[in-house]
Amino acid sequence: MSDATLTARRPRAIAGPRTRAAGIVLAAAVAAALPLVAGDPYVVYLATLVGIYALVAMGLNLLFGYAGQVSLGHGALVAVGAYVAAVLTTTYGWSFWAALPAAMVAAGLVGSLMALPALRLTAWYLALITLAFGMVVNGLLVEMREITGGFSGILGVPRPEVGGLPLDDPGFFWLVLAFVVVTYVVLRNLVRSRIGRGLISVRDAEEAARSSGADIVRLKVFAFFLSAVLAGAAGALLAGFKGMVTPDDFTIDFSVFFLLVVIVGGAGRLGGPVVGVLAFFVLPELLGALAEWRLLVYGAVLLVVAVYAPHGIAGAWSRWWRSRRPPAPPVGEPPPEPSGAAPPRDALSLSARGLAKGFGGVRALRSADLEVPAGTIHAVVGPNGSGKTTLLNTITGYVRADGGTVQLGGRGTGRRSPHRMARAGVGRTFQTPRLLPELSALDNVLLGAYARERSPAAVIATGLPWARREATALAAEAMAYLRFVGLGDVAGQQAGTLPHGKQRLLEIGRALMARPSLLLLDEPAAGLSMTELDALGRLLREIRAEGATVVLIEHHIELVAEVSDAVTVLHEGATLLSAPPAAALSDDRVVDVYLGR
Numbered sequence: 060m061s062d063a064t065l066t067a068r069r070p071r072a073i074a075g076p077r078t079r080a081a082g083i084v085l086a087a088a089v090a091a092a093l094p095l096v097a098g099d100p101y102v103v104y105l106a107t108l109v110g111i112y113a114l115v116a117m118g119l120n121l122l123f124g125y126a127g128q129v130s131l132g133h134g135a136l137v138a139v140g141a142y143v144a145a146v147l148t149t150t151y152g153w154s155f156w157a158a159l160p161a162a163m164v165a166a167g168l169v170g171s172l173m174a175l176p177a178l179r180l181t182a183w184y185l186a187l188i189t190l191a192f193g194m195v196v197n198g199l200l201v202e203m204r205e206i207t208g209g210f211s212g213i214l215g216v217p218r219p220e221v222g223g224l225p226l227d228d229p230g231f232f233w234l235v236l237a238f239v240v241v242t243y244v245v246l247r248n249l250v251r252s253r254i255g256r257g258l259i260s261v262r263d264a265e266e267a268a269r270s271s272g273a274d275i276v277r278l279k280v281f282a283f284f285l286s287a288v289l290a291g292a293a294g295a296l297l298a299g300f301k302g303m304v305t306p307d308d309f310t311i312d313f314s315v316f317f318l319l320v321v322i323v324g325g326a327g328r329l330g331g332p333v334v335g336v337l338a339f340f341v342l343p344e345l346l347g348a349l350a351e352w353r354l355l356v357y358g359a360v361l362l363v364v365a366v367y368a369p370h371g372i373a374g375a376w377s378r379w380w381r382s383r384r385p386p387a388p389p390v391g392e393p394p395p396e397p398s399g400a401a402p403p404r405d406a407l408s409l410s411a412r413g414l415a416k417g418f419g420g421v422r423a424l425r426s427a428d429l430e431v432p433a434g435t436i437h438a439v440v441g442p443n444g445s446g447k448t449t450l451l452n453t454i455t456g457y458v459r460a461d462g463g464t465v466q467l468g469g470r471g472t473g474r475r476s477p478h479r480m481a482r483a484g485v486g487r488t489f490q491t492p493r494l495l496p497e498l499s500a501l502d503n504v505l506l507g508a509y510a511r512e513r514s515p516a517a518v519i520a521t522g523l524p525w526a527r528r529e530a531t532a533l534a535a536e537a538m539a540y541l542r543f544v545g546l547g548d549v550a551g552q553q554a555g556t557l558p559h560g561k562q563r564l565l566e567i568g569r570a571l572m573a574r575p576s577l578l579l580l581d582e583p584a585a586g587l588s589m590t591e592l593d594a595l596g597r598l599l600r601e602i603r604a605e606g607a608t609v610v611l612i613e614h615h616i617e618l619v620a621e622v623s624d625a626v627t628v629l630h631e632g633a634t635l636l637s638a639p640p641a642a643a644l645s646d647d648r649v650v651d652v653y654l655g656r
């Protein structure tokens with residue numbers, strides 16, 4: 060299995076950034092030529108609206124497509140941006156350029172408030188809350204007539220000026236296009252970074268993010284904020300473009316429209332929102348005389364997409380594109396060699412005393428003790444239901460203990476949350492692997508570096524060389540860890556398509572990528588073949604040799620006997636004994652509890 064050490068061979072290249080950058084420049088240049096070649100000014104008018112709506116949809120895609128948070132209130136966030144810009148320019152005489160950032164900040168703040176229910180609610184309750192939010196905002200636009208002008212709205216919103224002259228339609232189109240291109244590039248940089256991996260794990264496997272040191276609350280608030288900032292920008296642009304705002308522009312249909320755009324275009328696909336706006340907005344417009352059938356067209360498109368292209372038009376396109384080409388190795392600039400071994404930090408000792416945890420009437424842990432010296436492999440065994448996983452969950456902060464203490468390296472951990480425990484050097488895997496199924500094996504390992512990456516979000520978003528260099532070095536290191544766990548040959552494969560045994564190894568690779576000082580593995584041997592078992596034994600010893608302490612929950616007694624320095628036996632939520640493996644596994648009491656005597 061361990062076909063490479065951490066001082067690995069040159070990893071295969073990961074991406075083709077130059078080709079993609081050229082593609083973006085080309086697409087932007089073609090779009091920029093539109094006002095020059097389009098004979099009909101209506102085309103430029105439509106294209107400007109497409110750009111504005113695409114901005115909203117791109118933001119919603121970040122929130123819904125990547126982070127999995129449903130919002131039926133995005134139309135209201137656009138309204139916030141539009142009205143803030145309209146009021147500031149008409150009532151207070153601000154220039155459009157000053158009102159625009161104010162509108163973005165205002166919408167961003169309101170969007171961050173929308174994140175609060177998202178911290179507690181499941182997707183569909185959140186959808187209801189955001190729907191209600193949209194209705195409330197629409198009602199307020201009508202009721203607060205002194206500020207908003209009530210039903211008649213606000214007229215005379217000025218266009219942005221350049222050189223003292225208001226932008227004409229082509230000029231406005233280019234302004235919107237510049238926004239779209241910059242937004243696309245920023246979002247592209249973000250979603251391909253640790254932030255994107257963090258957001259996707261909010262959607263697909265929160266535990267994966269927590270165990271890698273990512274703060275789910277911050278990630279959710281960030282997604283709501285950024286998504287709302289984009290809606291606010293679109294609102295201000297819409298107000299400036301049309302010269303007026305009315306509540307009728309921001310009904311619930313408007314919010315639903317954006318969600319449909321994202322779903323049809325391809326949620327979680329960068330190009331999806333633009334494709335979606337084109338499908339949902341331009342197509343019916345172009346149908347002209349058939350405009351009255353627009354709702355029917357919407358419904359039909361949605362139905363066809365739901366049945367035949369569950370990942371939207373962009374998803375279907377990329378699948379078709381991939382299927383046409385032979386599976387080539389990833390191309391582009393190869394990441395440099397890792398600068399030598401990337402050993403885990405200094406091993407930490409673990410001491411858990413008197414841990415207790417009840418779930419209703421079930422006493423999962425009554426009084427569990429676990430003493431693990433630094434740099435050892437310590438197995439925890441016991442019959443089904445004896446409390447092993449609960450012990451691991453209380454140590455790592457996933458479950459709050461009712462009583463008892465946990466010390467890491469001789470210092471109490473208090474009530475640290477899972478991501479803080481991860482940042483303190485505690486890595487873990489799960490009884491059922493928690494992976495990001497749609498991402499590659501390499502990306503899954505990279506998630507493990509979440510807490511180690513230093514580049515701030517703003518640096519990542521702008522794609523500065525500092526962030527790129529760090530990302531490249533981490534990718535090389537992740538590749539080395541993939542080889543270390545024996546998965547070097549499946550780096551580019553989607554994690555969800557890997558066989559179960561490889562998924563388990565991949566999770567270990569992710570945990571190692573965080574360079575834990577203490578690694579807790581929950582039944583890593585479950586479902587492995589005999590060859591994989593042998594390899595796992597070797598891997599565990601190598602991890603110990605690299606300098607980490609390992610706690611191994613395991614039913615596979617041969618593996619336990621082979622690799623562990625000591626064994627703790629749990630029975631009915633309490634520690635029965637702790638001893639070297641030979642003594643522990645031959646103890647009469649242990650034999651009795653396993654045989655149910």
Ligand SMILES: Nc1ncnc2c1ncn2[C@@H]1O[C@H](COP(=O)(O)OP(=O)(O)OP(=O)(O)O)[C@@H](O)[C@H]1O
Nearest residue numbers: 418421422423441442443444445446447448449450
């Ligand atoms: N979240 C929960 N809610 C209710 N009961 C729970 C919960 N988690 C664990 N339990 C119960 O606590 C007891 C101990 O479960 P735990 O999963 O810790 O045991 P285990 O030793 O890991 O078992 P196994 O070897 O089957 O994985 C079981 O009776 C289980 O049903």
